Structures are given as structure tokens and as C-alpha cells.
Amino acid sequence: MGTVFSFDVRGGQPEAVQTALEEAIAHLHRVDEVFSPYREDSQISRLARGEVSVEDCDPEVAEVLALGAEAEQISDGWFSTRFGGRIDPTGIVKGWAVERAARRLAAAGASGVSVNGGGDVQMYGMPEPHRPWRVGVSDPLRPGGLAAVVSAAGVEELAVATSGTAERGAHIVDPRTGRSAVTDLVAVTVVGPSLTWADAWATAAFAMGSRAGLAWLESLPDVEALLITAGDEVRCTGGLAARLG
Template identity: 85%
Template structure:
């Protein structure tokens, strides 16, 4: 997946959690081996070349492709599982795999889990009594500063994902043209229960632009968002204030 993962795991029986953490890391390496578009021998690359069928791939491939299809449907095509005409589900793989390993750790008995996959975070439980998880959102126009702090107070699961041009430049594609998305936005941060969807929605909303993206995000259940334009204008969904702190 070409990114760095970090784990903050609290509570649970130490040996069980340690084993689950080792399994989580192994899962991430396996996901990279199966889904990497940079590996010629990955299952997704071979599937794209027609050397494998979906049925011949690991079950996770069909699962991810199903998630991609749902993301394309909900976003009216603004999320895409292709790049330059080639199968490329990586827009959903990172969020899905991060969420999956976080849930694996929680299932092993951890009472607080934070998994950060390249800046996108899945939170479960809490780090301590009366202490919610908090996630800082970088200000893309002021390096080293925060645009907001998201709090998981009052909820058992929360995720935060950002799509934009600050870190990786113009890498988000407009599915209508197949070229880099040209919008008034520099960053979209989306907050919701599941990182699988939050990550996909941030990408789709960025491609839409601030006006259409904000309207669409407002229509999604259990989703809040912060959008920052190149002109330093901040736009938020109506319920975002309840998640800040």
C-alpha cells in the first residue's frame, strides 16, 4: 500500500493482544501482496491482465470489488475502481484493511484501539476511563498547524480520513475525464464510524469540488466533514461541531 501504519492498543490480556498485533501486521503485508498495483505478480495485477478470474483469487478480492461497486453506486460514479482504464481498487483498500485490523485487535480483547494507516485513522473503544480518542486534522495551508481536532467522545467507533493535495500533490482522479481532479479544494476530511467508507467518501467528495461535495456528504447518514478550499475557506457539514473537541 506504500504507506506507514501505526498502532495504539490499550487494555486486554497482554499475550492475546500481542498475538493479535502480530497477526494484524501479517494481514497488512498480505493485503499489500494481493492488492498492490505495483507488483506484477499480485492477484489484482494478474486479474487486471485477465490471467486470473475473481473466483480464482483470494476471497478478499471479491469482497473489495463488491465494496468498490457499492462506493461507485453511492457516489454516483465519483468514486472509481479504475485508473487509466485499468482495474485499481486501491482507493478503498487502505481504509478497508486499516478498519479490518483494528477490529481484529478489538476482537482479541483490546479495550482501546487506534490504527493509523497513512494518516487515516480507525478508532475503537477508548484509551482510558473518561478519556476519548482525539485526532488532529492538519491544516493543508499552514504546515505544522491543525485545522481541527476530532473527538470520539460518546461513541465506541469513529474514523477520520483526509483526501487532498497537500501531501501527495494532484493524485486524485476525476472519473469523468480520467485526469487529475481540478477543483477548488485542497483537502476534505470525513468523519464517520467505518474507515472503509469514510476514506472512499473523502476521495469522492474531493473530486466533486466544495459545493457538490458538501451537499453530497450532508446527505450521507452518520457522516460529517470539513472541507478546505484553496482560497482558505472552511466549509463543514451541519453536525461536525458535535465531533470536535
């Protein structure tokens, strides 16, 4: 997946949590082997070249492609796993993989879990009694600065995902043109219970642009968002303030 992952795990039985952590790390390595479009021998690359069918691949390939199809339907085509006829699920697979890794650790008995994959974070529980997880959202126009701090206070699970041009340049594709998305946005941060969907929604909203993207995000249940334009204008969904702290 071409990014760095970090784990912050609190509580639970040490042996059970250690085993789950090792399994979660192995899972992330396996996801990269299967889904990386940059590896010629990955299943997704072979599928894109027509060398194998979905049925020939690991079951997770069909699962991720089905999630991508659902995201495409919900976003009215602004999210897609196909560009120019070629399969590329990178817009959803990282969030899906991180969420699965974090869920594995929570299921093993950890009382607090935070897994960060390239700045996108899935959290469960709390790091300490009465102290929630908090995630800083980088300001894309002020390197080293923060645009906001998201708090998981009052919820058992929360995810934060950001799509934008600050770190990777113009890498987000407009599915309708097959070219880099040209919008007034530099970053979209989505907050919700699931990183799988937060990751996909941030990508889709970025491609839509600030006006349409904000209106669409407002229509989604259990989702809040922060959008920053190239003109340094900050736009937020109505309920975002309750998630800041």
C-alpha cells in the same frame, strides 16, 4: 499500500492482544501483496492485465471490488475502482484494511484501539477511562498546523480519513475524465464509524469539488466532514461541531 501504519492498543489480556497485533500486521502485509498496483506480481495487477479472473484471486479481492462497486453507486460514479478500463481499488482498500486490523484487536479484548494508516485512523473504545481518542487534522495550507481536532467522545467506534493534494500531489482521479481531479479543494476530511467508507467518501467528495461535495456528504447518514479550499475557505457539514474537541 505504500504508507506507514501505527498501532496504539490499550487494555486486554497481553497474550491475546499480542497475538491479535501480530495477526493484524500480517494482514496488512498480505493486503499489500494482493492489492498493490505497483507490484507486478500482485493479484490486482495480474487481474488488471487479464492474467487471472476474480474467482482465481483471494476472496478478499471480490469483497473489496464489491465494496468499490457499492461506493460507485452511492456516489453516482464519483468514486470508482476502474480508470480507463484498468482495475485500481486503492481508493478504498487502505481504509478497509486498517478497519479490519483495528477490529481484530478490539475483538481480542483490547479496551482501546487506534490504528493509523498514512493519516487515516480507525478507533475503538477509549485509551483511558473517561478520556476519548482524539485525532488532529492537518492544515494543508499551513505545514505543521492543525485545521481541527476530532474527538471520539461518546461513541465506541470512529474513523477519520482525509483526501487531498498536500502530501501526494494531484493523485486523485476524476472517474468521468480518467485524469487528475481539478477542483477548488485542497483537502476533504470525513468522520464516521467506518474507515472503509470514510476513505471512499473523502476521495469521492474531493473529486466533486466543495459545493457538490459538501451537499453530497450532508446527505450521507452518520457522516460529518471538513472541506478546505485552495482559497483557504473552510466548509463543514452541519453536525461536525459535535465531533470536535
